[in-house]
Amino acid sequence: MCAPDGPREERPVPRSHRTRTPPPVPPIRHALSITRDADFAQWYQEVITEAEMAEESGVRGCMVIKPWGYGIWERIQRTMDDRIKAAGVDNCYFPLFIPLSYFAKEAEHVDGFAKEMAVVTHHRLIADGTGSLVPDPEAELEEPLIVRPTSETVIGAAMARWVQSWRDLPLLTNQWANVVRWEMRTRMFLRTSEFLWQEGHTAHADRDDAMTETLRALEMYREFSHDVLAMPVIAGEKPENERFPGAVATYSIEAMMQDGKALQAGTSHYLGTGFAEAAGITYQSREGEETLCHTTSWGVSTRLIGGVIMTHGDDDGLRVPPAIAPHQIAIIPMLRDDEGDAAILDYCEELRRDLAGLTALGEPLRVLLDKREGKATQKRWAWVKKGMPIILEIGARDVSGGNVSVIRRDRLWREDGKTDFTVMTRDAFVAAAAAELEDIQRSLHDEALARRDANIRRDIADLDGLAAFYGEDVHYPGWVELLWARPTGTELEEVVARLKDLKLTIRNTPLVDGQVEGTCVFTGRPAVERIYVARSY
């Protein structure tokens, strides 16, 4: 397990030299049956199931996103959309189906996606005589339609119509949509056949302007990931072998999961003039010359939710950063089916109202009074597994004392292995609630950042050292920062192949990078930049 870590499952062993032997600490009874340490992949599946985020749909690689998972996505959408709009980008919607001929115009692009495209070839079904329906041979489409795996081509066709003059530039568009990629191996949220995302597409007069937009989007993602998802990332440029098909340069944000693997959490591409050429996106310059546009594209997807799970989850389930929690505080009344219940509910409702009037992280607090029938303890553990940032339990004693019982999801256990309840006055809690949520947001971020930095090795100077670090017996190794000479072509292919033997990939070259002095680990030549290598999702 990457260290340092969240709440500890292993606690100090009682010291025998003390005169009075402390009572043995009972093991924590975690809400999940599988720990991260025992089997990270199984743990990940269990979090998704137990937090009721998503489930199998019966369609290969496609998932049903349930209210808690979708609620998180809606929060991501809303907060990201604010940033996109603030940058002057307008939302549009483009068709799900793309004529194959559009796609075929950009050679590298079609090569990159050909093996994973869903294709529509017929528009009608017909009875086959045995009670089943089959595509009607009479109804074959003249030109197959592909289900969009990404929309550069169809948006490019629109841009070609929309851009005539230098006055039309820059053209800044975005769409929130679903896309389909027929992946060989799927994983909930991380790689599904269908996924939800936003894709920004922009056209510019020249390279500089397009590159500025590419890097603006990347910085938007980096800031979003840190400030909203509490997920630290490294923003940088992908090596040429990892470029988006058809791109001139691809940039990414890379996050470290708790098993040490890297997750590409967002990408931004400078597409040069290739797509503009394929789609005919040209403008007349001030000088009257017909000129090709430079285009960009950038996106983040529901994969971010997988990143949040693997960044913040613990052995009791998910921990949702307050900024993206559909609800930030759950109030659980402890009812006893007697005449005292009405007073408890009144007390809870008034508390809910007072909290909902507050502002935290720049928005009104999202508070849920969980009045559903059922046992308070069961509701509590259900919210723990979902990762509700703060859980309040209100019983008759709290009502008469003017108190609340508070659980902070990010600090669930006390030293003695018991659930950490804090009883405080209602008024004190209301006064502190907003700051408390902001503190949870910050502390989840700091915990993730500390873990990431503790798991990046910077002192490996040769390939043997690299092989040792990623040896068979190493449990969840992190990343390695290396110096290299940025080889290209076949020389790069050799490097990639050598890394592949260790199941490693080059993640990116960090953007903010000072002077580099040293020797390339792969070629022995003077190094020109830093790279991160890691195992990845």
Place this chain on the structure above:
RNA sequence: CGGGACGUGGCGCAGUCUGGUAGCGCACUCGCUUUGGGAGCGAGGGGUCGCCAGUUCGAAUCUGGCCGUCCCGACCA
């Protein structure tokens, strides 16, 4: 797409080898007791055993095909 494992009430599983009344735990419903830190006891409800064929008097069980899931690999903005 290759190798492996798997698919049986909502969830987790046994039963399959050796064909013969569909089982268990949790969850759910009802009742009683309990009641501030993941309650106990009792009584119930719920399943065309992934789908389609085949063998058979009889299939969860045997055979074939298909669909889906997980792990490893290949592939993968």
